[in-house]
Amino acid sequence: MENAKLILDGKTFELPILIGTEGEKAIDILKLRAESSYITFDPGFGNTGACKSAITFIDGEKGILRYRGIPIEQLAEKSTFVETSYFLINGKLPTKTELKQYSLSFTRSAKLHKDMKKMFAGYPSSAHPMAVLSAMVCSLSGFHPELTKLNPSADDIQGMAAQLLSKVRTISAYSYRKSVGKPFLEPRDDLAYIPNFLHMLFSTPRKEYKIHEDVVKALQTLFILHADHEQNCSTSAVRLVGSSKANLFASVSAGVCALWGPLHGGANEEVVEMLEEIYRSGGKVEKFIEKAKDHTGNYRLMGFGHRVYKNYDPRAKIIKERAHALLKKMGIHDPLLDIAVRLEEIVLKDEYFVTRKLYPNVDFYSGLIYKAIGIPTNMFPVLFAIGRLPGWIAHWKEMREDKDSRLGRPRQIYTGDKIRDYVPIEQRK
Ligand code: CMC
Numbered sequence: 001m002e003n004a005k006l007i008l009d010g011k012t013f014e015l016p017i018l019i020g021t022e023g024e025k026a027i028d029i030l031k032l033r034a035e036s037s038y039i040t041f042d043p044g045f046g047n048t049g050a051c052k053s054a055i056t057f058i059d060g061e062k063g064i065l066r067y068r069g070i071p072i073e074q075l076a077e078k079s080t081f082v083e084t085s086y087f088l089i090n091g092k093l094p095t096k097t098e099l100k101q102y103s104l105s106f107t108r109s110a111k112l113h114k115d116m117k118k119m120f121a122g123y124p125s126s127a128h129p130m131a132v133l134s135a136m137v138c139s140l141s142g143f144h145p146e147l148t149k150l151n152p153s154a155d156d157i158q159g160m161a162a163q164l165l166s167k168v169r170t171i172s173a174y175s176y177r178k179s180v181g182k183p184f185l186e187p188r189d190d191l192a193y194i195p196n197f198l199h200m201l202f203s204t205p206r207k208e209y210k211i212h213e214d215v216v217k218a219l220q221t222l223f224i225l226h227a228d229h230e231q232n233c234s235t236s237a238v239r240l241v242g243s244s245k246a247n248l249f250a251s252v253s254a255g256v257c258a259l260w261g262p263l264h265g266g267a268n269e270e271v272v273e274m275l276e277e278i279y280r281s282g283g284k285v286e287k288f289i290e291k292a293k294d295h296t297g298n299y300r301l302m303g304f305g306h307r308v309y310k311n312y313d314p315r316a317k318i319i320k321e322r323a324h325a326l327l328k329k330m331g332i333h334d335p336l337l338d339i340a341v342r343l344e345e346i347v348l349k350d351e352y353f354v355t356r357k358l359y360p361n362v363d364f365y366s367g368l369i370y371k372a373i374g375i376p377t378n379m380f381p382v383l384f385a386i387g388r389l390p391g392w393i394a395h396w397k398e399m400r401e402d403k404d405s406r407l408g409r410p411r412q413i414y415t416g417d418k419i420r421d422y423v424p425i426e427q428r429k
Helices: 032-036 072-078 081-090 096-109 114-122 129-143 154-179 193-202 213-226 233-242 248-260 267-280 285-293 314-329 335-347 351-355 363-373 377-401
Strands: 004-008 011-015 017-019 025-027 056-059 064-067
Touching: 011 032, 064 072, 064 081, 064 314, 072 213, 072 314, 081 096, 081 193, 081 213, 081 377, 096 154, 114 129, 114 154, 129 154, 129 248, 129 377, 154 193, 154 248, 154 377, 193 213, 213 314, 213 363, 213 377, 233 248, 233 377, 248 377, 267 285, 267 335, 267 363, 267 377, 285 335, 314 335, 314 363, 335 363, 363 377
Parallel strands: none
Antiparallel strands: 004 011, 017 025, 056 064
């Protein structure tokens, strides 16, 4: 394909075109600044490609999501979270032996250092579990300095990944138990990833939590659906921090913080709070829809809209089905699910939402599944973080292995004062 041509101040610049394997096109402006002194302006990076990546493909117009070529629907139906994480991080589906070894590395890494366990005591029980999680993830650098070399080997990266994937589950369970004043339980060697998480969350020293197969299946699906989403806010945070050669634990900790925000992974918590508010107001969904359409305030319908999807989020479609199936199986009638369905029905016909292509996103129905399992609202973003971890690790690894990757450092258009003199304090008015 021919180069793109850009005319600036009467001079023509030739800009190479890049084409991805799915036909995605980009104009390469890498040399534009040096040759012209112009930068490009794109707040929120809505139309900026920050890297080349072979991990995830999204077609937001068609509602397509694939991990390394495999449609998300197939993985959600047939894979497990552990297998999907191996696949995302290593780029190939594992053999039986590889999967066994991989799972074993999780079992070996599940326990927290006794000094790390003491750190939980320093937090008030009201501390948000995402605050605890981000700090603990970064602290892993202090407990595993042997893995955090400037130029980690492939084995070091595998070691960090196993520590993170396994320990994040233990840390998450402990941050929940701390918030409800319950003692910590050790992970069990005989349990698989999700049952072990449920055990650490809900068992008591005297009574083992009864593992419900449908609950495991629902969490399995949710974690797989959250596992990666290319250059979203938190993954970009992980890449940006990691681009300075910060270690994986520190980089992922930044990802947890980015995910916490209500416009990103914190939305699942906000959705259930919104549905509860609608319920308390007598189920008047129309009032909330009108409020979200009124631009004089900044109220939004949480769980609707997406930067990339301009069609139904394929993850939301699967989660909606799973929410209905799980609640039915568990014999739960949650009025919030009825409200959610009614809200969606009205929104999908409303001109404001139709013209802006705002559909339910991954966070709209996920909270109702967590709620049915008995997970408290402030833990919802933590579950998103557990799910997103393989993606963060895969992107950090891909960036480290990419010889063309550079320090992340955007430019700006300065709009402040022109040069002026310092005024001594006595002369200031
Ligand atoms: N409710 C009402 N109006 C909305 C909503 C919403 N949820 N989302 C977008 N809009 C409107 C927005 O006001 C704007 O209207 P106008 O063109 O008249 O100014 C238009 O739609 C475009 O919105 P935008 O803010 O320019 O879009 P964006 O791509 O910057 O924002 C978003 C994407 C996800 C931040 C936004 O849709 C939103 O705030 N949604 C609610 C929060 C949410 O559910 N977040 C979870 C996202 S999915 C999980 C993840 O991957 O992070």
